[in-house]
Amino acid sequence: MTSVFCDRKAIAVFVLPALILFLVVGFLxxxxxxxFSLLEWDGIGTAxxxxxxxxxxxxxxxxxxxxxxxxxxxxxxxxxxxxxxxLPAALAxxxxxxxxxxxxRAYRTIFFIPVVISSASxxxxxxxxxxxxxxxxxxxxxxxxxGVWKNDWFANERTALMSALLPVVxxxxxxxxxxxxxAIKGIPGELFEAATMDGASPIRTAFSITLPLIRPILRVxxxxxxxxxxxxxxxxxxxxxxxxxPATDVPSTLMYxxxxxxxxxxxxxxxxxxxxxxxxxFYLVLQRTLKTREERxxxxx
Amino acid sequence: MSVLKDRxxxxxxxxAVLQFLLAAFAAVQMFxxxxxVLSSFKNNLEITGANVIGFPRQWRxxxxxxxxxxxxxxxxxxxxxxxxxxTVVLSGILASMVSYAVTRMxxxxxxxxxxxxxxGLMIPVHATLxxxxxxxxxxxxxxxxxxxxxxxxxxxxxxxxFIMAGFFASLPREMEESGxxxxxxxxxxxxxxxxxxxxxxIVTTAVFTFLGAWNxxxxxxxxxxxxxxxxxTVAINSLRxxxxxxxGAIFAGLALATFPPVLVxxxxxxxxxxxxxxxxxxx
Numbered sequence: 001m002t003s004v005f006c007d008r009k010a011i012a013v014f015v016l017p018a019l020i021l022f023l024v025v026g027f028l029x030x031x032x033x034x035x036f037s038l039l040e041w042d043g044i045g046t047a048x049x050x051x052x053x054x055x056x057x058x059x060x061x062x063x064x065x066x067x068x069x070x071x072x073x074x075x076x077x078x079x080x081x082x083x084x085x086x087l088p089a090a091l092a093x094x095x096x097x098x099x100x101x102x103x104x105r106a107y108r109t110i111f112f113i114p115v116v117i118s119s120a121s122x123x124x125x126x127x128x129x130x131x132x133x134x135x136x137x138x139x140x141x142x143x144x145x146x147g148v149w150k151n152d153w154f155a156n157e158r159t160a161l162m163s164a165l166l167p168v169v170x171x172x173x174x175x176x177x178x179x180x181x182x183a184i185k186g187i188p189g190e191l192f193e194a195a196t197m198d199g200a201s202p203i204r205t206a207f208s209i210t211l212p213l214i215r216p217i218l219r220v221x222x223x224x225x226x227x228x229x230x231x232x233x234x235x236x237x238x239x240x241x242x243x244x245x246p247a248t249d250v251p252s253t254l255m256y257x258x259x260x261x262x263x264x265x266x267x268x269x270x271x272x273x274x275x276x277x278x279x280x281x282f283y284l285v286l287q288r289t290l291k292t293r294e295e296r297x298x299x300x301x
Numbered sequence: 302m303s304v305l306k307d308r309x310x311x312x313x314x315x316x317a318v319l320q321f322l323l324a325a326f327a328a329v330q331m332f333x334x335x336x337x338v339l340s341s342f343k344n345n346l347e348i349t350g351a352n353v354i355g356f357p358r359q360w361r362x363x364x365x366x367x368x369x370x371x372x373x374x375x376x377x378x379x380x381x382x383x384x385x386x387x388t389v390v391l392s393g394i395l396a397s398m399v400s401y402a403v404t405r406m407x408x409x410x411x412x413x414x415x416x417x418x419x420x421g422l423m424i425p426v427h428a429t430l431x432x433x434x435x436x437x438x439x440x441x442x443x444x445x446x447x448x449x450x451x452x453x454x455x456x457x458x459x460x461x462x463f464i465m466a467g468f469f470a471s472l473p474r475e476m477e478e479s480g481x482x483x484x485x486x487x488x489x490x491x492x493x494x495x496x497x498x499x500x501x502x503i504v505t506t507a508v509f510t511f512l513g514a515w516n517x518x519x520x521x522x523x524x525x526x527x528x529x530x531x532x533x534t535v536a537i538n539s540l541r542x543x544x545x546x547x548x549g550a551i552f553a554g555l556a557l558a559t560f561p562p563v564l565v566x567x568x569x570x571x572x573x574x575x576x577x578x579x580x581x582x583x584x
Contacts, residue, residue: 005406010487014402015414018395018458025455026421029432036431043435093326096319103323109570110327113334116566116573118516120534121559124551125333128340134349136336174330175577182578202315220581231425234518238538252427252519259431260523272428279425 030276036269043265054270066258068271071249078165078250079229086169087221090176095206097177098184108181112174119171123238126167130154154239160247168235172228176221183217184210219290226286227279251275337559341365341552348548364553371547373528374554377536378561380446384532385514387450389507392457397503399458400465401495405477406487415466421459426452427519434523448524449532453514461506464579468502508569508576515562533558 037054041047058068093111097104114122129136132152141149153163187210195205211218233252240248244257251271259268340348341364342357352358369375399418403411429452437448476498480490496503521532528536537558540551566573 004481004487004490006408007406007487008408011402011406011408013488014398014406014491018399018462019414019417021395021451022418022421022455022458025433025436025452026424026429026458027417029429029436030424032432032435033428093323096323101316101319101323103320107323107327108574111330112570112574112577113330113563113566115577116512116562117334117559118518118534118562120516120518120538121337121555122333124537124540124555125337128548128552129333129336134353136353139353170329178574179578179581224581227425231427233427234516237518237522252425255427256430256519256523265431269431272431275425276428280423283423 033269033272033276036265037273039266039269041265042263044263047265050266054266058267058270058274064262064264064267066244066254066264066267067246067249068251068254070246071251071254074161074165074248075230075232075250077161078168078232079226081165081169082172082225082229083222086173087176087218087225090173090221091180091218093173093177094180094184095210098181098210099202108178112178114171114173115175115178119234120238122167122171123235126235127239130163154248157247160245164236164239164248167239168229168232171235172225176225179217179221180214183214187213219286222290223283223286226282230278230282231275251278334559334563337552338556341549341556343549343552345546345548348552361549364547364549365557367547368550368554368557371550372536372540372554374533374536374557376529377531377533378557380530381515381533382561384446384449384453385511387446388453388457388514389510391450392454392461392510393503393507395454396458396461396465396506397496397499398491400462400469401491403462404466404469405474405495415462418459418462421456422463426456430519430523433520437524444525444527444530446525446530449514449517449521452520452524453510453517457506457510457513460580461510464506465499465502468499472498504572505576505579508565508573509580511565512562512573 038049038051039047040050040054057063058066062068097108101107130153132138132150132155135153137153138150141147151159153159191209191213192205195209200208231252232250233256236248236250237253237256240253244254244261249257252275255268255271255275258264258271336354339355339357342360342362343352343364344361347353347357399414402408403415433452434443437443437451442448442451476494477490480494485493515532516534517532518534518538521535522538525531526535537554540554
């Protein structure tokens with residue numbers, strides 16, 4: 001029997017195809033990006049080894065006027081909006097739905113719809129909603145008597161970033177709501193019964209029982225929201241039509257543009273390396289800080 | 302169990318307010334979709350100002366015929382379907398084999414191999430785009446279905462393996478052991494005993510892999526840009542091109558592109574929600 005489960009040839013047959021594919025197409029490219037970031041290269045001519053000068057240029061001198069720092073700031077704004085707007089909204093919805101309100105299932109299903117629609121569709125839709133001449137947003141403002149607020153949402157630098165980011169925040173509310181909802185539903189019912197018998201109000205119950213118990217999933221949601229924001233691409237790429245502007249760029253759209261439009265392979269790869277490093281660092285930091293807070297809470301009890 | 306079950310006095314009042322807020326939010330969530338479908342039946346005059354929000358004055362199915370004639374949206378939809386299904390099948394087979402070998406078979410490197418795949422959960426795929434592009438170009442695979450199916454499969458492997466390996470931990474071993482005693486070799490055990498047992502995990506991962514591949518934009522936009530081979534997400538992104546001024550037809554195209562995932566969701570909403578919860582480990 002053991003010999004069957006130790007069969008080396010069978011193990012190779014099971015593991016090698018996926019492993020080779022993963023190493024060549026998933027892992028090797030990261031190393032290649034790191035190498036490309038040290039080159040001056042347009043993808044056609046010969047590549048010149050320039051050491052770390054791409055890093056210096058992307059982060060400090062900015063000879064090509066790429067304004068990568070703006071894109072980082074924008075992605076941080078998105079992360080902040082997600083953590084302080086999207087997640088609280090999702091949590092409120094999850095708490096209300098999980099409390100057994102009428103129509104729970106229907107609401108849950110509807111709230112999740114934007115998540116399954118492709119960002120390409122949503123992006124084109126929002127372009128039409130924001131259209132300065134016939135967009136729904138301006139129409140609604142007009143009919144609400146707020147015609148003075150009508151605006152060319154993307155052209156106006158003051159509103160461009162928010163116009164670009166709010167659809168992103170909106171699209172994934174349902175996703176986080178679902179994760180939190182599932183976690184709340186996983187809490188044993190006796191705990192809520194006991195709280196009700198002790199005369200705890202729903203709000204008190206939420207803060208004293210539900211939130212502490214779903215902390216692990218809240219941690220997951222914060223991690224996703226932050227890292228997802230840092231590497232966000234689809235919706236912004238569609239809405240800005242891939243044309244770079246410091247007002248609405250995020251690191252991934254700018255990387256795409258730097259590589260495939262401006263053909264600065266070295267600069268683009270530098271941004272790619274930055275994305276990997278940024279995501280890894282945030283991942284570890286978030287895991288750590290959120291965890292210590294939880295452990296501190298444990299000790300207090 | 303439920304805190305609102307106690308519907309006396311103030312709670313009934315609170316419940317009514319909550320119902321109103323939930324309904325309002327549901328309307329917000331549905332609005333873009335409803336507006337999209339309504340607009341797909343309007344003409345330019347209505348869309349550009351005469352009737353932006355209301356029902357179409359006349360339901361123009363012609364918009365749909367027009368967009369299907371003027372673009373390759375029909376084949377783009379088919380492409381997306383084929384690439385997504387190929388990704389689901391390929392990643393499902395590869396991941397189930399790996400998960401089986403690392404959780405059930407005894408060999409030295411199993412823990413390391415699993416850990417290696419799990420690092421894939423943290424790496425942003427964006428950083429692999431340029432090297433993969435160059436790789437596909439050199440392999441002469443640009444503008445072929447494989448240019449997308451291969452990276453999509455690789456990107457799906459970590460989360461799929463994570464879920465399947467976790468699922469194996471809950472499966473009893475007796476079935477495969479009795480299979481071995483009955484004289485099955487390891488491949489027969491895998492094919493006839495393991496895969497059927499693994500079905501719930503396969504369905505779960507298939508759903509989020511399918512939606513992920515269907516909706517993917519960055520790789521699709523870079524690696525396949527021939528009009529007859531591109532995916533529907535790329536096609537609708539290029540629909541806004543200046544040459545195309547029939548807005549009703551653009552909306553019809555958007556509606557067509559949006560319809561399949563929404564249909565899948567409408568039919569299997571519980572399964573989709575379950576899958577998205579399970580698949581929520583991809584960072």
